[in-house]
Amino acid sequence: MADGAAQMMLPVVAVALLDEQGRVLMQQRPLGKQHGGLWEFPGGKVEAGESPQQAAARELAEELGVGLAPCALDAVGFAAEPVLAKGRRSVVILLFAARHWQGTPQPQEGQNMAWYGVEDLAALAMPPLDYPLARALVAWRR
Ligand SMILES: Nc1nc2c([nH]c(=O)n2[C@H]2C[C@H](O)[C@@H](COP(=O)(O)OP(=O)(O)OP(=O)(O)O)O2)c(=O)[nH]1
Numbered sequence: 535m536a537d538g539a540a541q542m543m544l545p546v547v548a549v550a551l552l553d554e555q556g557r558v559l560m561q562q563r564p565l566g567k568q569h570g571g572l573w574e575f576p577g578g579k580v581e582a583g584e585s586p587q588q589a590a591a592r593e594l595a596e597e598l599g600v601g602l603a604p605c606a607l608d609a610v611g612f613a614a615e616p617v618l619a620k621g622r623r624s625v626v627i628l629l630f631a632a633r634h635w636q637g638t639p640q641p642q643e644g645q646n647m648a649w650y651g652v653e654d655l656a657a658l659a660m661p662p663l664d665y666p667l668a669r670a671l672v673a674w675r676r
Pocket residue numbers: 546567568574575577578579625627661662663664
């Protein structure tokens with residue numbers, strides 16, 4: 535990838551934690567942040583020197599206090615804005631799924647969390663890229 539392209543891309547990871555009933559954990563973005571109050575898959579930005587799976591494991595530990603083995607993460611799909619306004623960076627979100635983790639998810643940053651049926655995600659108020667991610671999760675489960 536050319537250096538210029540790298541500067542315009544912001545890699546973000548997200549994780550669908552699936553419980554035994556097939557429900558998925560979603561969390562609410564804090565008010566005051568971009569997309570505040572909307573429901574999203576837990577996750578965040580990939581930092582320098584991390585693989586996407588390492589970033590996902592770090593974010594889930596920070597946000598929910600759970601331990602995830604990078605090899606327990608299945609790639610589900612990705613989402614990116616199809617057309618960018620001039621000068622805007624391209625957020626690319628990679629979605630993983632995990633059925634096994636260590637510990638009980640507990641919000642570590644005061645955020646709300648809740649379990650939803652995968653088919654019910656589309657009815658939630660979410661940031662734009664979480665809708666195609668939710669559709670990818672429905673397709674991945676079939
Ligand atoms: N989940 C989600 N994130 C999005 C969308 N569009 C978009 O620009 N983002 C951005 C917001 C954040 O910059 C980034 C997600 O990373 P994050 O969860 O670590 O963001 P944050 O604002 O909590 O992080 P921070 O800067 O406070 O550390 O992706 C979207 O549609 N869904």
